Amino acid sequence: MTDHRPRLFAGVDAIRRLGEGLLARTLPRPDWTHEAHLAAxxxxxxxxxxxxxxxxxxxIIRRYNESVGGRNTDTEGYHETITRVFLAAVREHMGATEGQELCARVNALLLSERGRRDWPLRFYSRARLFSVEARLFFVPPDLS
Structure with missing residues (x-):
């Protein structure tokens, strides 16, 4: 697993800005980081x-990608399997942190195993996760 120190959020307004910017397709492309994906x-x-x-x-993600000049192809842009894996992680985390304030929940997620960029590689081989099939369609894990 690689070690990346996550960029944490100072408050809920920064998180809402990301989510609203994603939906409105006004979020600047450099702001669409791993942390932003999870926060939004x-x-x-x-x-x-x-x-x-x-x-x-x-x-939502495909339209955002296109709005900032990105493309959704076999090799870049939207990735179905990674999106589904992290959506499940967010939902599990939300269940475990019910009652906490949104910013605290997001930061706790980013600091947790589930929030790591490479977390899906606990369940998928690199070859399977980064395959064209996994980008275009959800594929089940091959490791666990």
Whole structure:
């Protein structure tokens, strides 16, 4: 596992800005970091129950990627399996931290095993996780 110190959030306003910027497609591309992905997803789970994330999150991310000049192809942009794995991690974390303030929940997620960039590699071989198939469709883990 690689060691990356996560950038933590000072307050809930920064998290809401990410989530709202993702939805509005106004978030600057350099702000769309690993931490931003998890923070925005946590905000969506916590504060936007009107959005069916299982159905809508792929399109939200694809449209955002395109709005900042990115492409969603076999080799870049939206990644279905990674998105699904981290969405499940966010939901599990939210259940475990119920009652806490949003910023504390996001920061705790980022500091946890589930929040690590390489967390999916506990369940997937690198070859399977970064395959074209896994990018385009959800594939089940091959390690555990």
């Amino acid at each position: 997803t946590t905000w969506l789970v916590a504060e936007r129950p009107d959005i069916d994330l299982d159905a809508e999150l792929p399109g």
